[in-house]
Amino acid sequence: MSSVEYFTKVREQTISFCKHLSIEDYSIQVATFASPAKWHLAHTTWFFETFILKNYVQDYVEFDANFNFLFNSYYNNVGSRILQANRGNMSRPSIDEVYKYRAHVDAKMQDFLINLNDEKILDLVTLGLNHEQQHQELLITDVKYMFGHNPIFPVYNKDYNLIKDVNLNKNSIKINSGLYKIGYQGNDFCYDNELGVHQVFVDDFEINNYLVTNGDYIEFIESGAYSDFNLWLDDGWSWVNKNKINAPMYWHKIDNEWHNYTLAGLQKVDKKAILCHINYYEAHAFAEWKGMRLPTEFEWEIAAQQLNWGKRWEWTNSAYLAYPNFKKENGAVGEYNGKFMSNRMVLRGASVATSKNHSRYTYRNFFNPTERWQFTGIRLVK
Amino acid sequence: MSSVEYFTKVREQTISFCKHLSIEDYSIQVATFASPAKWHLAHTTWFFETFILKNYVQDYVEFDANFNFLFNSYYNNVGSRILQANRGNMSRPSIDEVYKYRAHVDAKMQDFLINLNDEKILDLVTLGLNHEQQHQELLITDVKYMFGHNPIFPVYNKDYNLIKDVNLNKNSIKINSGLYKIGYQGNDFCYDNELGVHQVFVDDFEINNYLVTNGDYIEFIESGAYSDFNLWLDDGWSWVNKNKINAPMYWHKIDNEWHNYTLAGLQKVDKKAILCHINYYEAHAFAEWKGMRLPTEFEWEIAAQQLNWGKRWEWTNSAYLAYPNFKKENGAVGEYNGKFMSNRMVLRGASVATSKNHSRYTYRNFFNPTERWQFTGIRLVK
Amino acid sequence: MSSVEYFTKVREQTISFCKHLSIEDYSIQVATFASPAKWHLAHTTWFFETFILKNYVQDYVEFDANFNFLFNSYYNNVGSRILQANRGNMSRPSIDEVYKYRAHVDAKMQDFLINLNDEKILDLVTLGLNHEQQHQELLITDVKYMFGHNPIFPVYNKDYNLIKDVNLNKNSIKINSGLYKIGYQGNDFCYDNELGVHQVFVDDFEINNYLVTNGDYIEFIESGAYSDFNLWLDDGWSWVNKNKINAPMYWHKIDNEWHNYTLAGLQKVDKKAILCHINYYEAHAFAEWKGMRLPTEFEWEIAAQQLNWGKRWEWTNSAYLAYPNFKKENGAVGEYNGKFMSNRMVLRGASVATSKNHSRYTYRNFFNPTERWQFTGIRLVK
Amino acid sequence: MSSVEYFTKVREQTISFCKHLSIEDYSIQVATFASPAKWHLAHTTWFFETFILKNYVQDYVEFDANFNFLFNSYYNNVGSRILQANRGNMSRPSIDEVYKYRAHVDAKMQDFLINLNDEKILDLVTLGLNHEQQHQELLITDVKYMFGHNPIFPVYNKDYNLIKDVNLNKNSIKINSGLYKIGYQGNDFCYDNELGVHQVFVDDFEINNYLVTNGDYIEFIESGAYSDFNLWLDDGWSWVNKNKINAPMYWHKIDNEWHNYTLAGLQKVDKKAILCHINYYEAHAFAEWKGMRLPTEFEWEIAAQQLNWGKRWEWTNSAYLAYPNFKKENGAVGEYNGKFMSNRMVLRGASVATSKNHSRYTYRNFFNPTERWQFTGIRLVK
Incomplete structure (x- = not known):
């Protein structure tokens, strides 16, 4: 798989995990440690914008100057950021805006990756994709936490039990x-x-x-x-x-x-x-x-x-x-x-x-x- | 104005205050004292369902049995309820569902009010409408609190400054x-x-x-x-x-x-x-x-x-x-x-x-x- | 009663309230609002030193420069002070030292009062004595709080029930x-x-x-x-x-x-x-x-x-x-x-x-x- | 050294660490983790009373039935106890009473040790003495913490700097x-x-x-x-x-x-x-x-x-x-x-x-x- 294809596949996987979410589901934060889905979508995008596009793509114009403050997670080296506990306080930017952000960064990344041979930068891209995969897991567990603490226990997807597997043997x-x-x-x-x-x-x-x-x-x-x-x-x-x-x-x-x-x-x-x-x-x-x-x-x-x-x-x-x-x-x-x-x-x-x-x-x-x-x-x- | 007309007017006013809200804006709770707009819309409706429809309309079927727990504010006499601090944790019921709840209760109330002459019940309806008007004010101040604590300071409506009035005289x-x-x-x-x-x-x-x-x-x-x-x-x-x-x-x-x-x-x-x-x-x-x-x-x-x-x-x-x-x-x-x-x-x-x-x-x-x-x-x- | 006699009487009353206290009893603070007896004894003394002796007695030498920090209660105008919650953290100055402080200030005050006619200063002294009487009451209630929260419920004084009085009539x-x-x-x-x-x-x-x-x-x-x-x-x-x-x-x-x-x-x-x-x-x-x-x-x-x-x-x-x-x-x-x-x-x-x-x-x-x-x-x- | 001699030596060491303490110094607790000296003296004694005397000495009468509640540290198996944060709230029992408790337990232990050959019990005594030595260290560090957080920085003992040692070499x-x-x-x-x-x-x-x-x-x-x-x-x-x-x-x-x-x-x-x-x-x-x-x-x-x-x-x-x-x-x-x-x-x-x-x-x-x-x-x- 080419690096463009691999990049695109991982990025699409993240979105596919969100396909059952309603617009309201994207923004809620129930506990400090559990971030809103919207935040995961934006933060993983911010990673590529911050560590790849801003550093290595000439004339790259950042999508929105506020996003570094909003979507940095814990990187002190990249500046100040909102408190983790406040990630769920923001109705804006909207989820539409965040999807536009993803599309914008994806397009720029895809262009950039086509001719990219620099091993060090490719390693950073790989780190970014592994980082995104970790957030895919967090996204699912955070969504479960949100629904599991809603007193009406919403069915996210009736085929999505996820925890019914059994042991294959007993040795x-x-x-x-x-x-x-x-x-x-x-x-x-x-x-x-x-x-x-x-x-x-x-x-x-x-x-x-x-x-x-x-x-x-x-x-x-x-x-x-x-x-x-x-x-x-x-x-x-x-x-x-x-x-x-x-x-x-x-x-x-x-x-x-x-x-x-x-x-x-x-x-x-x-x-x-x-x-x-x-x-x-x-x-x-x-x-x-x-x-x-x-x-x-x-x-x-x-x-x-x-x-x-x-x-x-x-x-x-x-x-x-x-x-x-x-x-x-x-x-x-x-x-x-x-x-x-x-x-x-x-x-x-x-x-x-x-x-x-x-x-x-x-x-x-x-x-x-x-x-x-x-x-x-x-x-x-x- | 007939009681039906008055009821309808107040109920519509509440919705008109929400016309600039995006779907995400409805659900966020930034501080314990500031409830989400969705909650205000549902709670004011719950008031009529609980104190009028359930008590005085024969065969009234409640819209959703969970809503008493979700949308009671502070009435100990009406049973247990979610903590005020957790009103913003619920992505579900969706805002669509809440609007359906309003429509359902409004229709039943309008039917009921047409022939209502009982002074005591009419007084309760009036209390409910005054209650709703208090929540209209809270809805606006709570929305302002949410936007005012968003680091990107969203413009809710560029014509909606609300605090530019001056003194008329100095005596x-x-x-x-x-x-x-x-x-x-x-x-x-x-x-x-x-x-x-x-x-x-x-x-x-x-x-x-x-x-x-x-x-x-x-x-x-x-x-x-x-x-x-x-x-x-x-x-x-x-x-x-x-x-x-x-x-x-x-x-x-x-x-x-x-x-x-x-x-x-x-x-x-x-x-x-x-x-x-x-x-x-x-x-x-x-x-x-x-x-x-x-x-x-x-x-x-x-x-x-x-x-x-x-x-x-x-x-x-x-x-x-x-x-x-x-x-x-x-x-x-x-x-x-x-x-x-x-x-x-x-x-x-x-x-x-x-x-x-x-x-x-x-x-x-x-x-x-x-x-x-x-x-x-x-x-x-x- | 002369002002010297009155001063002396009030000051002695405070000490008489302490006659059943052991040395350990003087220093303990069980809750933020309940100060140690030692602190009450020193703070009431500090009041006279700060507002009378330092202001009106020429060549008065303060007993200990640290005491203003230790024994100011809540007077912002008199400088910074230890947190109220920390009044019980200090084993030193010892209760002996605090009694010496009282004796030192009392002697100076008695000298000063003999010939004092200035109404404004006399009013301040009266305020200080009323202040001390308020602290006499706090001293008793704070001591009761300390003993009443000791799991062994010590008998402070078997003749000192204090709350057995009954109503005299029922009209x-x-x-x-x-x-x-x-x-x-x-x-x-x-x-x-x-x-x-x-x-x-x-x-x-x-x-x-x-x-x-x-x-x-x-x-x-x-x-x-x-x-x-x-x-x-x-x-x-x-x-x-x-x-x-x-x-x-x-x-x-x-x-x-x-x-x-x-x-x-x-x-x-x-x-x-x-x-x-x-x-x-x-x-x-x-x-x-x-x-x-x-x-x-x-x-x-x-x-x-x-x-x-x-x-x-x-x-x-x-x-x-x-x-x-x-x-x-x-x-x-x-x-x-x-x-x-x-x-x-x-x-x-x-x-x-x-x-x-x-x-x-x-x-x-x-x-x-x-x-x-x-x-x-x-x-x-x- | 016989077990009686060894027991006596360790027990006396604990007391020797207290020789510069005033009565007030024994009872103060400045932080949850730092216990009063009085508590250390009593708790180490409670260890011998609870694990040795009560279990192995026939007709042993406990010194005070309240002490198990007061002086158990963290042994859930020995019953409930006061919260660690409240160890400094107790002016009573007095330090005199605690020294009497020590003397009482020491006398009984010395009698008991003279003819003791049971290896298992001797091991428990050894554990109790090692436990006491750990508390000797805590006693010193807790006393330092109390004085070090007193705004007047009392001199505990002018020959007792304890932290002036230097490195012997640099290899x-x-x-x-x-x-x-x-x-x-x-x-x-x-x-x-x-x-x-x-x-x-x-x-x-x-x-x-x-x-x-x-x-x-x-x-x-x-x-x-x-x-x-x-x-x-x-x-x-x-x-x-x-x-x-x-x-x-x-x-x-x-x-x-x-x-x-x-x-x-x-x-x-x-x-x-x-x-x-x-x-x-x-x-x-x-x-x-x-x-x-x-x-x-x-x-x-x-x-x-x-x-x-x-x-x-x-x-x-x-x-x-x-x-x-x-x-x-x-x-x-x-x-x-x-x-x-x-x-x-x-x-x-x-x-x-x-x-x-x-x-x-x-x-x-x-x-x-x-x-x-x-x-x-x-x-x-x-």
Whole structure:
């Protein structure tokens, strides 16, 4: 695929995720961490305008001088910006205007890409497309969060349940102790946080080839786990009590039966389906309750070639920290990953909303241990 | 005008205020106190459905069972409801759906009103229409708040400045000390908080027949008033410092010149125009700075027949409390006014956004002393 | 009594209130509004040092240059100061040091007063002594708050219950409508907020010659009043729910019986004793429940000569606002009362902890409607 | 040393740390994380009463039934307790009473220890003594925090500067890549979080044999580091801005010269002395600025035998997580370490306030990345 074709394909995918949205759905922000769809559409476009077009296309005229302020996410190197919590306060620019912005930037990018051979710039374009694919996933989870917190539980699309997949088998994989290489060794795109191949020693371990199901988790709930402090990390116990948590995100007990909100509407929880929308504290407590533990990100990466995985991000017991020899790039691009290396835990795998070419053994996703709105699950290790 | 005609006219007025709104503009909530236009449209409709149609129209089928939860404002007697802060979280029901709701309720109401003679029910309808007119004013001020806090300062309508009126003259009115009757004495509609005519003794006073202008207020600012604690009430001084206030709401100093956001866009402040968008603390501090004071609500009411007023709500120095013999009605209607009688100050007059038939000498508006988003101004007394 | 004798007497009274305090008791601050006893002792002393000695005694050397920062309460005119919330963070200066400070200032003041004839300065001294008497009351209520929030409920002094007084009779007083003079008309000391005698017209009213008892209030509680929104002001209802209130301050239900903390320890609630430690919202809701109302501060002042009163501060239905012709003094002394004239309600009467010479018909006490730690009660009006 | 002698020695050490405290100094709590000295004295005593005397000494009568509520720290298994933030609200029990509590428990413990041979109970006693030694360190840092936040900066003891030590040399140590054993391998006491010896592979590294000095850090400050976002982790940058940080804790710029509060009073910063009181974010930013990095806890442990260390806790770049095969004990003792394994970073080494027998290569200290009130420093690695 040519770079123009690839660019166009990724950009169209983003729009295709929006095809069921009404105009009102594009602008609402329900929580600070969940941005409006309109913002995702504009911000991913701003990335190309800011890092490619303004820098490398002579005579490029920016679409709207206000957009740098409105659609910068967290790049301090690119100037000030609206607070993340205020992204949903803006009815204007309209979604029509944002689609015009996308068309404008796409046309300029397509022209520019036709004759582009500069490796460094092509790498930046690839970064921009991977960035856009990450936002495709956020767009879906943010839309789900908006609908899932609307008291009338709108059906986004009745065919779009997204969380009904089940485990393919119930075996486990044994891995021998030894030195293993960790980190990306291929020649394609990867993020800077995957680089710096290095050796890690692991002991023998046995890892499940399947994830925890809703049925498993209902047993955990019914055992009284949400009120047994011995199962919880201290921060997790505070989180449970402060927020009065007693089930995964989107779960509601109605007439004594667990239901959960899906993009296909409110449905009975399917006990056979793989559990979704729990945070690190819940994953940790569940493992404690089972007398097992979560894998480290290294164990996961070592075992990954032999495992069934994908459709859930899996919490690991590794903090998100720099690999040895991690090198932060200069300028805005260096803000992409490195600055988040504190207070976050690593997730491995991929979710139903993850772009296919983000599904690699070495990919390091990371979130605060309290977050639940991503499609997260639990794999256990002995 | 027949009751059907009057009903229809008020209901259409609400919609006419929305004619410049884009679909996105209807749903956004920027602050807890400022509701989305969509919510105002639905809530005023809910009032008629809940208090008239459900109670008095046999076989009335409610439009949507969820709407009582979504569109109740603060009536505890009518059941639970979403938090005020979450009114902007709902992209659904869509604005189309809400307009259908209005049409449905309007048709039923029109049918019902044709042959209605029951005084008590007619009074409730009148209350509902006055309620709707209050929301028309809130709708405009809430829309202004949304646009005024959008960093791109959208022009809502270039002919819709709304705050460029000037004083007609500069004289003052002397009133002699004596006993005066306060409260509504007519036969038309008024709110329960205006009832209970009673006598009040006032001393001689002299009240300005004009309001403070932007030019006056710029002098106040330039004298250093926002950093002179001696001018401020203690709570006001805390408010100034906590919020780093240095000018009225919507004012911005650009290139050393004061601009203010109007619904016609960001414009230079017109020094001759009457000041707008200050709160009680600012009004009180300005009076202190001038060596004058604000009128009490009684002084205002006594002088009102001789005064030029209208187009600004005027802060008085009276706390919003019950008149002697105030009687709260039973049930939900009793929640309309009485329960807000603490921590609020009375405003008298009327603003550019106030319905004409709300403009009466005895009308008691009330807001927390911190609020500035209404069209508020200052009149002084010696 | 000479001014030296009077000065000495008031100053000694303050110390006598502390005679049961251990050294630790002097320094603790449990809530922002409740200052440590050590702070009261020092702050009242600072008042004389700052406003008298430094201004009028030649060659006066201040005791410690840090004390102006530490012991200024809220006088912006006298410079910056520690945050009110941090008054309990200071173990040093020690209580010994603070007693030395008192002795030092007292000696200088006594010398100075012997030959003092300047009326203006004598007035300031009188203000300082009245100020100290107000702090004597705060000292007691703050100490009670500290002990009452200690889970072991220490007995401060077994003879010091303070809230066991009962009503002397059960009649009521009728007052005829008419014009009455309000405000202080005598020649002795009063605060600036009592000045400006003016006429007020009141309608006929009948006021109870007794206060609400604990027994009355238990009926109110048992009727379910704390969960009946119709009885409450909107702000009061929020306060009840946010703080999960179900009884007066210091009340605890133990083995199905109401107990309350007194300075003599935790005791069973005496149903015959006069109710104490309720706030304005509770007073208002109780009146609503009884189908009666609270008096205005004017009704109270008019009826006061015929009423039994004293030992409870009585919530009125009047907001704390300036009398007509109220004049704020220049400088720090002007900060004493005027700047608090928003968001507070007037209390009339006097409590068991109030200095005798603060017990006058015209005295205007004021607190936020949420406060309960003063010795507050309820009188009703028809 | 017999177990009685050892017990007595540790218990007396705690008291000796208090010898300069006035009675008021014992009870104050300035921040939620910093407990009053009185609480430390009682809590360490409660540990022996609760886990030894009540369980193993027949007919033991508890000193005061309220103390379990007052002096439990965070052991959910031992029942409810006062909120950590309220430890400073209690003037009673008095410090005298707490010393009596200590004497009572000490006498019973000494009697009990004389003939004690049960290994399991002896291990618990050892845990209790190590626990007490940790609180000795906290007692000192909490007292420093109290005095350091008192605007008059009291001199605790003029000979007690504690942070004037300097580096002994300026060389660095090279370690070869390879597999190394991590974890406690001795036979004496260690905490459960040090157990589970396991191999870790590390690459070649070179580690400084000295710590960052005040002089180094002043260069960092003067380079504008506190306003250069590129140096900071995202959470650190938020912390800097939210708290307006521009220097280490206890530093104040006076007359253009840096001073810092020490227990010997406010003193000029000694540029040659080793830096103290910085948090993880500051340590990380400093390393970034130097183009170096912090060691991992494994690198530190591997190099420790060749390094000068002690007198500062050194921030590592390792999150505080369980070692492979970490086993949490059942019941309250299991709450000691394991439940804190999220959102904290590991510190290695020992501070001036650390008990000598806590100074071992494998000791894992841990704090939130925001904390600065411990005696913390920075060592760099290439």
